[in-house]
Amino acid sequence: MADCVVGIDLGTSGCKVLALSEDLEVIAEAYAKYDTVIPRPGWAEQNPAEWWSAVLSTLREISKKLEEKRIRVSGIGLTGQMHSLVLVNRNGKVLRPAILWNDQRNSRQCEEILERVGGLERLVKLINNGIFTGVTLGKILWVMENEPEIFSRTHKILVPKDYIRYMLSGDFATDVSDASGTHLFDIRRKMWCRELLELFDIPEEILPDKVVESREVTGYLKEELCERLGWPDGVPIVGGGADVIVQSTCSGGISSNELVIILGTAGIVAITSEEVIDNSDGVLQFYCSTLPNKWALYGCTLAAGASLEWAKTTFCDLEETVAKRLGISVYDVISEEASKSDIGSGGIFYLPFLSGERAPHPDPNARGVFIGLNLKTNKEDILRSVLEGVSYSLRAVADKIMEVSKLKVKEVYLTGGGTMSPLWRQIFADVFGRPVKVLKYSEKGGAFGAAVLAGVGVGMWRNVEEVVRSLEIVHENQPIEGNKILYEKHYKVYLQLYPSLKHLFKIVASLQREVG
16 A cells, blocks of 8 residues: 655645655645634634634545545644644633734734833844734733733643644644744744743743654644544654745755745745844844754745735736636736736836735835826736736845845745746746746645655655755746846836835825724
């Protein structure tokens, strides 16, 4: 009987599970959605019971497929949305809905963190990271202040994938990458930062019992679940990792020469480092990698794929109709439309700050902008400007990474939904001035990476690097010299737009809050 490993990716919109064979073929997949609740503007919550229901349904679905093929599961890997907060009592019961990574309610607590620590410089010395509303620490303090009765009953604080780990095996554990994302973790010494825990009266015993490397086995699938799924007894569960780190690593970013762009709702630019790099201004995020003795430096923009989704919803009813009639993706139609506009989009620049911004401009007041509109502007120009604007914004993050790290990038790997557009791939190659490559299974996201970590953990493969180097390159775009020169000229203009508009963004954001 052949063996496989299973990767579970607990995303923001749904749970994706896949089974990966020893020869790196995806042999079964399943997906289940769940809802996000917005109790108030700026808040975002999910019910962990829905996560667990989604995990069970997807595992049952792939189990049937594996049984038909007579394939045995030999390990499970986990990944999922970072930073989100889950609180459970001594019986493992969830005490309140999970507060998600994109929840903004703890902005005041984040300001207080910096004040009580003694400023950003001191915080960076402790954990080599700054603070923002997305990370777990601010959410913990919000619960302590606003829901003290719930906090008093808290036995363990978990992130989403580690709640699923508990439900699968009964173990309270996390890995070094997700521990880093709490901003309570000393990434240099790979241990909880006791100075922060003491300063904010957070008992260390309510954190996971152990912090492991991503490939380490943390426990074994419960006997009753093995029986329900028809799997062998004692299936190992490995540490896994935070979704951004897992996806960037398994999409090509295994050394300091390779930059990875993740084109999801948000946009991520990440690089792997062999040593700790001083993250002095805290704009970027510096976490332990899923690769042992390595670290991940990355920056996040908040509306990359979201900008294209917004443009589709706002401008593209006709394209939606055409796509349905032709039986193709609406994004293929949009890409074809955008290709009719020349480089520079007829002099139109788009600033993709639809959700505020995090990097390289940490500014919640930043807003989306089209500048350069004139009577000759058409829809094709506007659509191309969105693709170019997102590319410029991610190039700006990459430049920040290069400035901080002093690393030299030879090539760029692209992963996420935008990889399907030949036009966008070429724009990235030309804007970044480097070859852009897409590896096989990049579109599978974190589930593929989680399965790879499981395989390494149970000895199916020697290490993650070996697996990634063996993957086929399915797309490759070389920068075109003339395009590269033109884009460099436009990029220099783009860089001047945010500083010129920053003071107005604050005024506009204030007006928007007044009108609701």
